[in-house]
Amino acid sequence: MTAIPGASWLVDPVGTRPQFTGSDFTDDDRLYAKTAEDFVRSEVLPQIERIEAQEPGLMPALLRRAGELGLLMIDVPEEYGGLGLHKTTSMLVSESGALCASFSVSWGAHTGIGSLPTVYYGTDAQKRRYLPRLATGEWLAAYALTEPGSGSDALGAKTVAARQPDGSFRLTGVKQFITNAGFADLFTVFAKVDGEKFTAFLVERASPGVSTGAEEKKLGIKGSSTRQLILEDVHVPADAVLGQIGQGHKIAFNILNIGRFKLGAGAIGAAKECLKIALDYARDRKQFGQPIASFGMVQKKLADMATRIYVADSMSYRTAGLMDAAEAALDRGAPDYVARLIRESIEEYTIEASALKVFGTESLDFVADEALQVLGGYGFTAEYPVERHYRDSRINRIFEGTNEINRLIIPATLLKRIGTGGLPYMDFLKRVDAEIAQGATWASASQGALEREYRATEVSKRVVAYITRVLVEKDLASLKDKQQHLEILSNMIIDVFAMDSAVNRTRLLKGHGTEDDDRLRLMMTNIFVASAAERVIDGARRLLVNEFEGDELRRHLKLEDIIPRIPIRTVAVKTRLAEALVARGLGPVFLR
Numbered sequence: 001m002t003a004i005p006g007a008s009w010l011v012d013p014v015g016t017r018p019q020f021t022g023s024d025f026t027d028d029d030r031l032y033a034k035t036a037e038d039f040v041r042s043e044v045l046p047q048i049e050r051i052e053a054q055e056p057g058l059m060p061a062l063l064r065r066a067g068e069l070g071l072l073m074i075d076v077p078e079e080y081g082g083l084g085l086h087k088t089t090s091m092l093v094s095e096s097g098a099l100c101a102s103f104s105v106s107w108g109a110h111t112g113i114g115s116l117p118t119v120y121y122g123t124d125a126q127k128r129r130y131l132p133r134l135a136t137g138e139w140l141a142a143y144a145l146t147e148p149g150s151g152s153d154a155l156g157a158k159t160v161a162a163r164q165p166d167g168s169f170r171l172t173g174v175k176q177f178i179t180n181a182g183f184a185d186l187f188t189v190f191a192k193v194d195g196e197k198f199t200a201f202l203v204e205r206a207s208p209g210v211s212t213g214a215e216e217k218k219l220g221i222k223g224s225s226t227r228q229l230i231l232e233d234v235h236v237p238a239d240a241v242l243g244q245i246g247q248g249h250k251i252a253f254n255i256l257n258i259g260r261f262k263l264g265a266g267a268i269g270a271a272k273e274c275l276k277i278a279l280d281y282a283r284d285r286k287q288f289g290q291p292i293a294s295f296g297m298v299q300k301k302l303a304d305m306a307t308r309i310y311v312a313d314s315m316s317y318r319t320a321g322l323m324d325a326a327e328a329a330l331d332r333g334a335p336d337y338v339a340r341l342i343r344e345s346i347e348e349y350t351i352e353a354s355a356l357k358v359f360g361t362e363s364l365d366f367v368a369d370e371a372l373q374v375l376g377g378y379g380f381t382a383e384y385p386v387e388r389h390y391r392d393s394r395i396n397r398i399f400e401g402t403n404e405i406n407r408l409i410i411p412a413t414l415l416k417r418i419g420t421g422g423l424p425y426m427d428f429l430k431r432v433d434a435e436i437a438q439g440a441t442w443a444s445a446s447q448g449a450l451e452r453e454y455r456a457t458e459v460s461k462r463v464v465a466y467i468t469r470v471l472v473e474k475d476l477a478s479l480k481d482k483q484q485h486l487e488i489l490s491n492m493i494i495d496v497f498a499m500d501s502a503v504n505r506t507r508l509l510k511g512h513g514t515e516d517d518d519r520l521r522l523m524m525t526n527i528f529v530a531s532a533a534e535r536v537i538d539g540a541r542r543l544l545v546n547e548f549e550g551d552e553l554r555r556h557l558k559l560e561d562i563i564p565r566i567p568i569r570t571v572a573v574k575t576r577l578a579e580a581l582v583a584r585g586l587g588p589v590f591l592r
């Protein structure tokens, strides 16, 4: 398998590279996913009231039970007591188990940000000491980066690690909002050695001086433990340092990259559940003598919810596949294997992970909100689980890097890649300029059912390229401070990733399943691309208008004259899509 460069979809024509679509999940993958889903449905959700009341000992017991079922060992290498499965498997399991966010956040904090720092950065001795215990749930883990005074600005942490003459350290500081803090046995703690070198440490709960604050009272994910971690002169040995002294930022950011990718996937799992509830309800509920599913505005909601989910799946499966392909291309026996694994299978896909985090979490917010609306007053009551999903979804835009921070990461990473030549964007920009000069019409490479969608996606890539170039040429130095510009650009890039992923997935999946499945996938691609292409053009116009004036603006706005407006009618499509979904439920198209 060859690795595919991150963000190459910004440059390559649709479908140039292989893409993992979800059709290639193995029976084993599906079995792990089913185990997770069955466990949450049969053993977690029935206890939801006790979970939300934070009954002492219940969440750790559920996590340990998940450990017995093998659900904590998926990302732990085999040599350390885990299963060492693919990212695609891990992602599918996260998605399938995300039906109770109080549990899935605790589970994700343990298996993801809690355990992965040791998986990727631990020494052999650290891995031998901790990973077999974490893989079974004998020990539970947490990740302690945030502080009362430093959230998004994580490197502004004040926790200190005072170096002792014998090489050990004394840690003092307060960490804020730490998931699983109420019961975790092992914390990955970030602190500054000598007051400046940002460093990760593995701190055991039993160490004298470790304590936790009171449980936060929260809007959602009420059953998860969120507390301060208080470190008062905590003595840790020299070998508690994780990775290198002064290199903690790399651990913090790379682990968050995986966390983001899994969070995006998990959000989509919860969104599928909300849509399923809304479909069932809309089919049964009658008003004015007919099912509410027959009303156009309800149909539009159902169609838009399904479309966001289908597109988010396309992005998430693709991203997991990219990570797996990059990992498969490496030589496991090489001495620099782990370093390359981190660089080439995680860091490389920073843009994809942030895009998925933003798109997945905002899709869940949208879907949970619309599902609640479809259920009317009943949606607002605790009688239906949509009320819980609505409350629980809100946190996702805040943790693992707020969506604002992730929106900044996307263009910043892109500009860095252009600068270092990591992405052949300059060649692409030249090609786009030449195409514009020649009055190109960007005819579609595909003549099939996706012709307009191909064309709209290719045109959108060129609009993003054009805008990126003019912004950089105008004033690269000040661009990083123009956050409102960057937000628009970021949204355009996310839309391109989403369009490219969905159009290619629909192409690749043609013939998989029934003709009805094909029809559904086409409709959702059609609906999404119609709106995303318009958003990209609108974003370009807003950026140009805000950045230029007079003749220069008029010259740039000529871009609009040459951009083909691609009429895609969506009203009737949304009706047909909603009718099909109401009749058949989610089914294989959504891997449900």
Ligand SMILES: Cc1cc2nc3c(=O)[nH]c(=O)nc-3n(C[C@H](O)[C@H](O)[C@H](O)COP(=O)(O)OP(=O)(O)OC[C@H]3O[C@@H](n4cnc5c(N)ncnc54)[C@H](O)[C@@H]3O)c2cc1C
Residues within 6 Å of the ligand: 109, 142, 143, 144, 145, 146, 150, 151, 152, 153, 176, 177, 178, 179, 180, 218, 221, 226, 395, 398, 399, 400, 401, 402, 403, 404, 405, 483
């Ligand atoms: C329930 C819960 C669980 C959590 N679990 C963990 C955990 O396990 N481990 C852990 O380490 N942390 C955890 N966190 C902390 C979480 O990651 C932070 O809350 C988050 O990173 C934001 O930091 P903050 O709350 O200090 O907000 P701030 O950083 O103060 O941000 C406030 C607002 O300003 C915006 N903002 C900040 N900086 C910028 C900027 N440069 N440009 C534009 N906008 C900006 C933010 O987007 C946000 O809208 C958790 C938080 C919660 C609520």
